Amino acid sequence: MDGHKYGYNLPISDKTKSVPWEEKKRIVEEVKADFRFKEYLFGCLNCGVCTASCPSNRFFDYSPREIVQRFLEEDVEVLYDMMHEYIWACSQCFTCWIRCPFVNNPGGLVAIMREVAVRNAFEATKDLLKPYGRVLLKVMTTGNQLSADMLQPDFFPDWGPKMQDNMENLRAKRMAIPFDVGKSVKTAWEVSLETAMEMYTIWRETGIFDMLEKIDPNLFNVIMDIVEENEERYEELYEEED
Amino acid sequence: MGKLLRYKKDAFPIMNEHSHYDEIFERMEELEAKGEILIHRITEENQPVEVLTRTGRIKLIPTNKLWHHKSCGQCGNIPGYPASVFWLMNKFGLDYLNEPHQTSCTAWNYHGSGTSNPVALAAVWLRNMHQAWQNGYYPLIHCGTSFGSYKETRELLIMNKDLRDAVRKILAKLGRLTDDGRIVVPQEIVHYSEWVHAMRYKIKELYEKEGKPKGIDVSNIKVAIHNACHTYKMIADDYPYDPEVFNGQRPAASTAVMQALGAKVVDYSTWYDCCGFGFRHILTEREFTRSFAIQRKLKVIAEEIGADVIITHDTGCTTTFEKNQWIGKAHNMYHPVAVMSDVMFSALACGAHPFKVVQLYWNCSNYESLLEKMGIKNWRELKKEWEDAVKYIGELEKEGRYDELMEFFKEYDLYEPYSRTGNGKPRASATSNRPLFSS
Numbered sequence: 001m002d003g004h005k006y007g008y009n010l011p012i013s014d015k016t017k018s019v020p021w022e023e024k025k026r027i028v029e030e031v032k033a034d035f036r037f038k039e040y041l042f043g044c045l046n047c048g049v050c051t052a053s054c055p056s057n058r059f060f061d062y063s064p065r066e067i068v069q070r071f072l073e074e075d076v077e078v079l080y081d082m083m084h085e086y087i088w089a090c091s092q093c094f095t096c097w098i099r100c101p102f103v104n105n106p107g108g109l110v111a112i113m114r115e116v117a118v119r120n121a122f123e124a125t126k127d128l129l130k131p132y133g134r135v136l137l138k139v140m141t142t143g144n145q146l147s148a149d150m151l152q153p154d155f156f157p158d159w160g161p162k163m164q165d166n167m168e169n170l171r172a173k174r175m176a177i178p179f180d181v182g183k184s185v186k187t188a189w190e191v192s193l194e195t196a197m198e199m200y201t202i203w204r205e206t207g208i209f210d211m212l213e214k215i216d217p218n219l220f221n222v223i224m225d226i227v228e229e230n231e232e233r234y235e236e237l238y239e240e241e242d
Numbered sequence: 243m244g245k246l247l248r249y250k251k252d253a254f255p256i257m258n259e260h261s262h263y264d265e266i267f268e269r270m271e272e273l274e275a276k277g278e279i280l281i282h283r284i285t286e287e288n289q290p291v292e293v294l295t296r297t298g299r300i301k302l303i304p305t306n307k308l309w310h311h312k313s314c315g316q317c318g319n320i321p322g323y324p325a326s327v328f329w330l331m332n333k334f335g336l337d338y339l340n341e342p343h344q345t346s347c348t349a350w351n352y353h354g355s356g357t358s359n360p361v362a363l364a365a366v367w368l369r370n371m372h373q374a375w376q377n378g379y380y381p382l383i384h385c386g387t388s389f390g391s392y393k394e395t396r397e398l399l400i401m402n403k404d405l406r407d408a409v410r411k412i413l414a415k416l417g418r419l420t421d422d423g424r425i426v427v428p429q430e431i432v433h434y435s436e437w438v439h440a441m442r443y444k445i446k447e448l449y450e451k452e453g454k455p456k457g458i459d460v461s462n463i464k465v466a467i468h469n470a471c472h473t474y475k476m477i478a479d480d481y482p483y484d485p486e487v488f489n490g491q492r493p494a495a496s497t498a499v500m501q502a503l504g505a506k507v508v509d510y511s512t513w514y515d516c517c518g519f520g521f522r523h524i525l526t527e528r529e530f531t532r533s534f535a536i537q538r539k540l541k542v543i544a545e546e547i548g549a550d551v552i553i554t555h556d557t558g559c560t561t562t563f564e565k566n567q568w569i570g571k572a573h574n575m576y577h578p579v580a581v582m583s584d585v586m587f588s589a590l591a592c593g594a595h596p597f598k599v600v601q602l603y604w605n606c607s608n609y610e611s612l613l614e615k616m617g618i619k620n621w622r623e624l625k626k627e628w629e630d631a632v633k634y635i636g637e638l639e640k641e642g643r644y645d646e647l648m649e650f651f652k653e654y655d656l657y658e659p660y661s662r663t664g665n666g667k668p669r670a671s672a673t674s675n676r677p678l679f680s681s
Contacts, residue, residue: 114356143345160568172636
C-alpha cells in the first residue's frame, strides 16, 4: 500500500518496500523497547494541537500527530519509512509536548527514532548527517559543540557583511574577551585535558564511538586520531608527574 | 529542606497540584535516604531566593557561591552573554567559580544528530554536577538546552533504576561518585535566567544607582520577549511563573526583569513560537531556520509592536534572530531589530561598557539605534575604544610583549586574574594546568 489511509501523505519508498518485514519490525521494536517510550506515549485524541503549533509542520511535510498515531496503530511499514528522512524535519522544540492534553511527547519519540536510525546506520541518516560532521568532530574531541573558529564567513554568507568584520583579527578579539577561560579560539572556553579524558571515557563506555564508526567511518578515524593523541599526551604528563 | 514548599492556593491562576514532576523531589529524598544519591543542597551560603512555578511549588534559586556551567554557543559566538553575567555578579560582590574543568552538556548535538543516548547524557550531566559539588559551589546552568536536557535527564534518572545503575558504573570509573558510592544530584537545576529573575530588584537598584546617572533610561524601550523552548517547554513544571507577569500565563523570567527596569514589555501573537533554530536546522537546513525566524517572529514583532529589541534567554534563539535578519533583504522582508539576552540588556542598563563587557561588536544585527534610544549616545567612541584595544592587544601579542599585555589587561576592565604560560604569554585560563589546546 502506498501511504496510509489515515493521513500519512508520503508514498512509502521503494527502499522501505524492499526491506523484509521482520527487519522493519525489529527496528520499530527497538524504538519501543527504549525505556523512555512508555513515558512519551499515552492516548491520543487526534485533536491535532501538536501539529497546529509545530514549527516544522509549517515548512516541511511533517506532523507530530502522525508520529503518535502511527505508534498507536503499530503501523510498522510507515514508522520504518518515517525513520529515514521524515523524522529529521522535527525542530526538537517540544512545543508538541507542552501542548498535548494527554502529555504525549512526539518530539521525544522522534529523539528515540533518530537514535535508533543512527545506531542502525541507515543510509539516509548517513547522508543527512554529513554536513553536520564539523559539529560532531568538535563535540567528540573537545566537549564543546561550537567554537569561534567554526564561524567562518564563507560558511555563513547569509548572515550578512558584519560576519566578515567579526572574524577578522579573531585571535586578538578573543584575547579581549573580559573573563577567564573565555579567550580560546578552538574551543568555546578552555577545556582542561583532564576533562576531555573523562569525556572520552564516557563516549567509550556508552557506545558513542561505536555508533560514530558505523555512521561515518572516515570522521570516526579523524576523531580517534585526535582522541588517541590527547590520551598519549595525558599519559606522558601523568608519567612526568609520577 | 527536604519538604516541598508550596504557596497558597489562591495565589496563582494556573494551578496543578497533581504535577507528576513534583514527585521527583519526593523520590529524590527517598533515594537519598536509601543511600543511592546525595542531594547537593542549596544552603544559606547560596543566599537562596524563592520563586514561583506554575504547579504551586516554590523553587529555591541560589544567588551566591555559584559554579558556572557555561554555554558553548554563548562563549563561542556571543561572548558578551556570559561576560554580562560575570560583570553583574562582580558588581554584586558575589562569589563564583568559572573554571575549565567542564564539558558542554552535549544536548545540542543529541537533539541535532541523535548521536548520543540517555546514559551518555546522564553521565556528562552528573560528571559536571559532581565537579561543582566537589568544589563547594552550586551549579548555575547558562544554556537553555543544557537546562532543559538536565531537567529531563534528572526525571529519567530518578524514576529509572536501570539508568541509575548504568550511569553509576561510568561515574565510578571517572571517580565521580561520593566516597560512599553515591551519585551527586543537585537539589534544583537552575538556569541563569532564573538567577536574573531572582535578582531583578537588585538589578533595578544597580540601574538606578549606576546606569541612570550615566544618562541611561530604558523607560521608552519597547521590548518583545522570546522565551526559549527548552527552558519552559521541556519539563514545563520547573520554570518560574508569577501572577504579576501576564497574569501567570507566560513564563516570568526575562519579562519580570524588563518590567522591574521599567522597560515597556509588549505582547505579540506568536509569543509561543520557537525561533527556528532546530539544532540541526540552523546548520544544515538553513532555509527553514531563516524562513521561520523571519516569517513567524521578526516580521510579526515588527508589524504588531515595532519593538526596539527582542529579549531572549538562550543561546540558540539569540543567534537565530540575530543572524537571520540581513538575508531578509533578498525577499523584501528585512525587519531590523536589536537582539540580546535579558542579562546583556540588564548589564547595559546598569552602565556596562557595550563593547568591552557586553561585546556587542560580535552582533550582526543593528544594536546602534537601541543604544541611542537607551541614552548611550557615545557608543561610537566606546566602540572605537574597544577597536583600539583589540588592535593594541594584537600588536603586543604578535611582538611577544607579554609583560605589557598583562599590564594592559589590568587597565582594561579586568576583573578576573589571568595567569601565564611557560613563555610568559597570558593564558586562556588561569586555572587549567593542562589545556586541551595551547592558548
